[in-house]
Amino acid sequence: MNCLRFVPILMLAAGTALAQAPAVLKADASKPEPPVTVKSFDLSAIDKTADPCTDFYQYSCGNWVKTNPIPSDQVRWARSFSLVRERNRYLLWEELHAAAKAPKTPLQKQYGDFYAACMDTDQVEKKGLAPIQPAWEAIAKLADARQLPALLSKLENQGTPDGFFEFGVSQDDKDSSQQIAEIGQGGLSLPDRDYYTVDSARFKAIRAQYVEHLKKMFTLAGDKPEQAEKEAAAVMEIETALAKVSTSRTDLRDPTNRYHIYTVADFEKLAPSFDWSGYFTAIGIGKFDTLNVATPNFFKALSGLITSEPLESWKSYLRWQVLHGQARNLPKAYFDENFDFFSRTLSGQKEPEARWKQCSSMTDRALGEAVGQDWVKENFPPAAKESMDKLVAALEKSLGDDIRTLPWMTEPTRKAAEEKLGMIRNKIGYPEKWRDYSSVKVDRTDLIGNEHASAVYERNYNYAKLGKPVDEKEWGMTPPTVNAYYDPSFNDINFPAGILQPPFFDFKVDPAVNFGGIGVVIGHEMTHGFDDEGSQYDGKGNLREWQTAADRKAFTERTDCEVAEYGSFEAAPAKGDTPAQKLNGKLTLGENTADNGGLRIAYMALLDTLAGQGKTISDKIGGYTEAQRYFIGFAQVWCQNQTDQASRQAALVDPHSPGKWRVNGSVQNFDEFGKAFGCTKGQPMYPASSCRVW
Numbered sequence: 001m002n003c004l005r006f007v008p009i010l011m012l013a014a015g016t017a018l019a020q021a022p023a024v025l026k027a028d029a030s031k032p033e034p035p036v037t038v039k040s041f042d043l044s045a046i047d048k049t050a051d052p053c054t055d056f057y058q059y060s061c062g063n064w065v066k067t068n069p070i071p072s073d074q075v076r077w078a079r080s081f082s083l084v085r086e087r088n089r090y091l092l093w094e095e096l097h098a099a100a101k102a103p104k105t106p107l108q109k110q111y112g113d114f115y116a117a118c119m120d121t122d123q124v125e126k127k128g129l130a131p132i133q134p135a136w137e138a139i140a141k142l143a144d145a146r147q148l149p150a151l152l153s154k155l156e157n158q159g160t161p162d163g164f165f166e167f168g169v170s171q172d173d174k175d176s177s178q179q180i181a182e183i184g185q186g187g188l189s190l191p192d193r194d195y196y197t198v199d200s201a202r203f204k205a206i207r208a209q210y211v212e213h214l215k216k217m218f219t220l221a222g223d224k225p226e227q228a229e230k231e232a233a234a235v236m237e238i239e240t241a242l243a244k245v246s247t248s249r250t251d252l253r254d255p256t257n258r259y260h261i262y263t264v265a266d267f268e269k270l271a272p273s274f275d276w277s278g279y280f281t282a283i284g285i286g287k288f289d290t291l292n293v294a295t296p297n298f299f300k301a302l303s304g305l306i307t308s309e310p311l312e313s314w315k316s317y318l319r320w321q322v323l324h325g326q327a328r329n330l331p332k333a334y335f336d337e338n339f340d341f342f343s344r345t346l347s348g349q350k351e352p353e354a355r356w357k358q359c360s361s362m363t364d365r366a367l368g369e370a371v372g373q374d375w376v377k378e379n380f381p382p383a384a385k386e387s388m389d390k391l392v393a394a395l396e397k398s399l400g401d402d403i404r405t406l407p408w409m410t411e412p413t414r415k416a417a418e419e420k421l422g423m424i425r426n427k428i429g430y431p432e433k434w435r436d437y438s439s440v441k442v443d444r445t446d447l448i449g450n451e452h453a454s455a456v457y458e459r460n461y462n463y464a465k466l467g468k469p470v471d472e473k474e475w476g477m478t479p480p481t482v483n484a485y486y487d488p489s490f491n492d493i494n495f496p497a498g499i500l501q502p503p504f505f506d507f508k509v510d511p512a513v514n515f516g517g518i519g520v521v522i523g524h525e526m527t528h529g530f531d532d533e534g535s536q537y538d539g540k541g542n543l544r545e546w547q548t549a550a551d552r553k554a555f556t557e558r559t560d561c562e563v564a565e566y567g568s569f570e571a572a573p574a575k576g577d578t579p580a581q582k583l584n585g586k587l588t589l590g591e592n593t594a595d596n597g598g599l600r601i602a603y604m605a606l607l608d609t610l611a612g613q614g615k616t617i618s619d620k621i622g623g624y625t626e627a628q629r630y631f632i633g634f635a636q637v638w639c640q641n642q643t644d645q646a647s648r649q650a651a652l653v654d655p656h657s658p659g660k661w662r663v664n665g666s667v668q669n670f671d672e673f674g675k676a677f678g679c680t681k682g683q684p685m686y687p688a689s690s691c692r693v694w
């Protein structure tokens, strides 16, 4: 559900393969270890041999990068994000572990049992494929492609996700007070359509390995080799056909490309081989007359494929979707094979995460606002919220000042921008009202059954929104999450308690470092309201142009500058026969704009704060000026190591630039940086001309 929304977040895109490293299914010898604390301003991370004016990332992070290799169970290791994530997860584990042993409340019993079921690998082995057999039996009975809608709705009602599209309820892009049905493309197992369609040696090799993986999984499940080979070919053929008619991630970032209101009757004419009315009735969502079809071409082509592909191929494809969807929760043989291809081959992960880590994350995903209630009691004091309120107000003022003084904007647009800024709402820490999970039946011995129950709950929760007033207090991330987001339809910025921790948010350090950390994060989220995507929505969250035509033109000239600039950065260097990979300047434009804006307005807020304390930006602490500490504090949020495979995958699927370019791209576009470090105009980090949007 909800996969159709394109909500800009701070870090890795949610739901990418990178964010879902699977668990280990062997008896787990590794004992959870207490977390390390991360310094907010870390002199030992600095590479003093590097020139900050040539490569500021290398200067701020070089020594950390050199001395902190990627742990074998990760594909990306980031000084702030990964370490805080590990710390939060450890604290979560303590809570889950205690609840699983001796629950004190009904809520603790529920999430304790969920966690315990995940940890019980003996049960997982004993059950074998039994938990997915009912779905496979239903698929085996498919006698005619016309029965597909009935079959898919039946699977979905039991907690198996939709096979080849994404369906759910979302705010109407043009009337954010309404919640409407929305449908979009889906059905690919590899991370992006390019994996199926791009004609390069690297992708050809990955495709061949994927087919081998399909064969192995079908064989493990009991199919004869010839049969497994046939099924693998059918899956590859259908997924490739779907990939060819999928809209690119870059094009989908533009909200106008994904907004096409259809009546149900017209949608049925567009894709006549599938009984949509029958499907919508069978999934129990309730009646509606119109829906947003995000990707009409996909559904037109899907309809053609339903009639042209043999029935046996569809059955193989659906069997695969069910098997693949639960592979991580099946016995070790399936788990290992799934890990080997999706994590080791595609992402370069050497070994799975410890079971306790995966089960903690899984429980957080399924029952996040149950677990989170107890988590915030321990880890988010009321004083933290008060401090955040003050910081957000300081950043709002700065962005307002920035909008008032922008050189390229005319008065009517300036007024509209200020109006939108004034309407941004802030959500800090955790929800005011917690979700009620009482309908999720959790069985201490049934991992996949619990996952199904959770999926049905999420689906019903989403479907119940149809036609109802919008709940502005709803959260899209759980409290322990180390991330933040801006939602263009809500026009709100959201900071879970999980990111409001050191080194992002730390009141033991000087304001310069804090503004470089959480200050830039707040500024980043606010700027999303005004990036190439967010700026197409007004203050009420409606897709409506509020810039004059001339201002929109000036805006686009400025964003084009960033597209070209970031498009020239290298996401992964050449390796052997594989050529270097450049960043996609268009895919990352919104995030780059937000990074640039965030760095600028947090700096302005710092100037104000220092002035209020009778200090200046040139005052020194520990050998660095306030300005230098601000920029180093900012850069050190992004120190990271990443496998080559994960870097290449991220360049295709992740709208965020890698840490190096989040730092260097932002500082080279902000002259205050060059001044702070005494750089000479024309040096790489202080170029003669640079890009600026906000």
Ligand SMILES: [Zn+2]
Binding pocket: 008, 009, 010, 011, 524, 525, 528, 591, 594
């Ligand atoms: Zn972002």
